[in-house]
Amino acid sequence: MKHLSKLSILFISFIGFIFAGSVLIRAENFGSINNKIGLTINLLNENSDIIEKLELTNEIIHQFKIHTITSSNPFLKGIHKFDGILLSDILDYVSASGDTIVAYALDEYTVDIPAEDVRNYPVLVATTMDGKLLDVRDKGPFWIIYPVDQYDELRSEEYSSRSIWQLRQLTVK
Structure with missing residues (x-):
């Protein structure tokens, strides 16, 4: 059970990291688009x-x-x-x-x-x-x-x- 919990936490952290990275990339793209106005x-x-x-x-x-x-x-x-x-x-x-x-x-x-x-x-x-x-x-x-x-x-x-x-x-x- 403890092993499963650590695996779940690792998985959730990984998904959170991926999501945060994609939000950051989108924010950077928006900023560069905004600077081109x-x-x-x-x-x-x-x-x-x-x-x-x-x-x-x-x-x-x-x-x-x-x-x-x-x-x-x-x-x-x-x-x-x-x-x-x-x-x-x-x-x-x-x-x-x-x-x-x-x-x-x-x-x-x-x-x-x-x-x-x-x-x-x-x-x-x-x-x-x-x-x-x-x-x-x-x-x-x-x-x-x-x-x-x-x-x-x-x-x-x-x-x-x-x-x-x-x-x-x-x-x-």
Whole structure:
């Protein structure tokens, strides 16, 4: 009986070890997939041909200066703190020039953002809200935020429609 108990304990330990290892492998894979989430930037020429396609990985994105906007948002109740990168900093980083930035969401929603918005306001590409990383279930991984509480003229449907969430790609033309 004692022999059987030791064998049972050994077997259960072995199964537990295998299970723990598989969970660890899955967690590592998830982490590497998560680290690959980035923002694609397409630069177009005057004929609307892609002349350069850049992928801003999380590693690159985390090298930017982080900015904060504390503001209300037409899609949320209350005041929230958003941290992220200024859209103007991203465009400067990729040496983008153009009159329009087309933003694409994961759900295929698209919106045109006039380049003058980026010149006139601190438009944020948010990566966190209230200190928590944005994920796909919560409007992430990136969300364009306008500082509506700092500029009264931004309190309109026109600007609300440009606050695209689940942002995956920007095309500058």
